[in-house]
Amino acid sequence: MTRQIYKSFDKKLIAELPVVAFPGRIIVILTAGETERAVRYLLSQPLLGIDTETRPSFKRGDQHLVSLLQVSTPDTCFLFRLRHTGFTPALKAFLEDKTVTKVGLSLTDDMNSLHHLGAFTPGSFVDIQNMVKEVGIEDLSLQKLYANLFRQKISKRQQLSNWDADILNDKQKLYAATDAWACINIYNELTRLIQTKDYNLICTEPSI
Numbered sequence: 001m002t003r004q005i006y007k008s009f010d011k012k013l014i015a016e017l018p019v020v021a022f023p024g025r026i027i028v029i030l031t032a033g034e035t036e037r038a039v040r041y042l043l044s045q046p047l048l049g050i051d052t053e054t055r056p057s058f059k060r061g062d063q064h065l066v067s068l069l070q071v072s073t074p075d076t077c078f079l080f081r082l083r084h085t086g087f088t089p090a091l092k093a094f095l096e097d098k099t100v101t102k103v104g105l106s107l108t109d110d111m112n113s114l115h116h117l118g119a120f121t122p123g124s125f126v127d128i129q130n131m132v133k134e135v136g137i138e139d140l141s142l143q144k145l146y147a148n149l150f151r152q153k154i155s156k157r158q159q160l161s162n163w164d165a166d167i168l169n170d171k172q173k174l175y176a177a178t179d180a181w182a183c184i185n186i187y188n189e190l191t192r193l194i195q196t197k198d199y200n201l202i203c204t205e206p207s208i
Contacts (some may be wrong), residue, residue, distance in 0.1 A: 003199040008138045009148040020152035022177040024075035028168065029085060036090040038071075038078045043100055045073045049105040049183035050125075052113055052200075053163040053176055066113040067163035070180040077177035083164060085119030098123040102179075103187040105129060105142050128183060133191045136201045146182055149189050154182055 029038050035161060053068040069080040069091075080091065095114065104110060107127040114120070129140050139145050143154050158175035165172075193199045 003149075003193060005135065005137060005193075005199050005201055006148055007136055007201060007203045009144050010143060014143060017147055017151055017153040019155055020146070020150070020178070021155070021174055022077060022180070022181040022183075023071070024077060025074075025179075026074065026173050026177045027078050029078055029080045030172065032085055032088045032090070035080060035085045035088050038080070038132045039090040040096045042071055042073070042078065042094065043097055045100060047184060047187070048100060048102045049172050049187075050102045050110070050182040051176070051179045051183065052110045055112060055162055055164045056160045064164070065116055066110075067113070068168075068176055070176045070186065072177060072180035074181070074184060077180055079168070079173060079176055082117060083169075087173060092118060092120045095120045098124045100124060101126055103128060103183045105145075105183060105186075106140070118197075126187065128186050128190065131187070131194070134194050135190065135199060141181060142182060142186075145186055149186060154178060 031034055049072040051070050052066050054066045055064040057063060067083055069082055070080050101124050103126045105128045107125050111122055130146065132139065137148060139148055143156060144153060146154050158172050161172055
């Protein structure tokens with residue numbers, strides 16, 4: 001069946017869509033040793049979704065270091081709590097790896113945040129925002145892209161929560177994992193659409 005996609009998806013309609021969330025296991029990484037083991041596993045996978053979270057600033061001029069790096073396979077997501085693990089050699093090797101494709105959204109921002117923790121040369125990364133142009137989609141946010149491609153809603157309620165908290169709650173962990181995992185789904189679908197041309201691009205506003 002030919003996929004119907006929109007040049008731009010009306011954000012007001014997203015609230016009416018069913019909520020989607022990461023269905024797999026979530027593993028929190030707190031130490032250098034755990035980081036090394038997680039990286040070893042992740043670099044054995046063919047494709048990874050990646051994202052970061054930073055404690056929000058509510059005062060002008062306040063800035064915080066990136067708090068969390070989430071890296072997901074289709075069924076397992078690792079949450080690297082960077083304020084606990086530090087910028088380890090294993091993490092540097094992961095970011096510089098050129099063998100495994102890592103997909104994310106607005107990766108320039110993520111890379112800039114991670115560079116504040118340590119120096120590295122980014123390896124094999126694909127920014128979804130560069131892919132959407134090939135099918136004519138103008139949406140650039142994760143929530144709008146997911147709604148456009150899958151007619152499902154990614155909740156953003158935890159986005160402004162405290163990512164430096166001593167313990168992340170279950171809602172925070174699920175939010176972080178969902179964002180990284182969703183990048184894999186979007187990448188796979190965009191790749192399919194680009195290869196097959198099996199879609200109709202609609203320039204009018206969508207209706208649910």
